[in-house]
Amino acid sequence: MNTAALASRAGRLLDGTVTAVRPLTGGDISDAHRIDLADGRTVFAKTLADAPPRFFAAEAAGLALLRGTGTVAVPDVLATGGPDDPGIILLEWLEPAAPDRAQAERLGRDLAALHHTPAARYGTDGPLFLGRVPQTGSAAPGDTPGDWAMFHVEHRLLPLLRQAADLGRVAPADARAVERLCNRIGEIAGPPQPPAVIHGDLWSGNVQWSPDGRPRLIDPAAQGGHPETDLALLDLFGCPHLDALLAAYAETRPVPGRAARVPLHQLQHLLVHAVLFGGPYGRESGAAARAALAAA
Known part of the structure; x- marks a missing residue:
């Protein structure tokens, strides 16, 4: 979208006059811009051409779910385009800051509190996306805690594996490992885990370090899920001061045996990357499956 069109669109949604639109770098899926308004507001805008229905509405719902727990900090949602204009979301502008150990420790404690928040079920009743890939399905309320494993297989791992295989992005040997x-x-999933509220896409790029000392979480796929997924994703592409974060988390929510289950909880996102980007992610999916099997 050109800047003039974005300025018009944002001005209409925000009921203001846009004075500047500046493109930002860093997103793999959406286009990002900083928008300045005549009344002094600064806004973060994300757009996606040909967005699936309710694409950014799902993000807004996820941020609302996280905010409603009262445990983690997230940006305010200022506007979305609505059903007829699903390709835009306007968010509170967050000034960036360098990560530090104190913020990492704060995030560890915040995540432990988030993961103590029960969810009604695994998954979500509304739309949910990882990148552009829809994640469907929810378990029935009242399912037993041990049902996370089968929910994860039925609604996450096998559908993603089929998509990756259909696209030729995972080799047969790696598919067989999954x-x-x-x-x-x-045998591998560990102790029963009741559904808890999780961010759902918590790789390190979705942590916004803040000048006020409290990190914000962005771009969620928030749902009822397994807390170890959030922790494993922080480790997937490297998170600054992860050791401090995990130590602070374990002070209030220790998770014995978690390290052996990290490959299991990274596998879903590796398969999503295989679907979206191909490249080495099919091989890495097979390697994660083999590592999880070996740990068992």
């Missing part, structure tokens, strides 16, 4: 993991997930 299938073996799915068949044995009951």
Whole structure:
């Protein structure tokens, strides 16, 4: 979208006059811009051409879910385009800051509190996306805690594996490794875990370090899920001061045996990356499945 069109669109949604639109770098899926308004407001805008229906509405709902727990900090949602204009979301502008150990420790404590928040079920009733890939399905309320494993296989791992295989982005040997993991997930998943509210896409790029000392979480795929998924994703592409974050988390929410289950909880996102980007992610999906099987 050109800047003039974005300025017009944002001005209409915000009921203001846009004075500047500046493109930003860093997003793999959406285009990002800083928008300045005549009344002094600064806004962060994300747009996506040909966005799926309710694409950014799902992000707004996820931010609202996280905010409603009262545990983690997230940006305010100022506007979305609505059903007829799903390709835009306007958010509170967050000034960037360098990560530091104190913020990492704060985030560890905040995440522990988030993960103590029960969810009604695994998954969500509304739309949910990882990148542009829809994540569907929710478990019935009242399902037993041990059902996370089968929910994860039925609604996350196997659908993603089929998509990656159909696109030719995972080799047969790697696909067979993922299938073996799915068949044995009951042995690998660890202790029963009731559905808890999780961010759902918490790689390090979705942590916004802040000048006020409290990190914000952005771009969620918030849902009822397994807390170890958030922790494993922070480790997937490297998170600054992860050791301090995990130590602070464990002070209030220790998770014995978690390290052995990290590959299991990274597998879903590796498969999403295989679907979206191909490249080495099919091989890495197979490697994660084999590592999870070996740890069992």
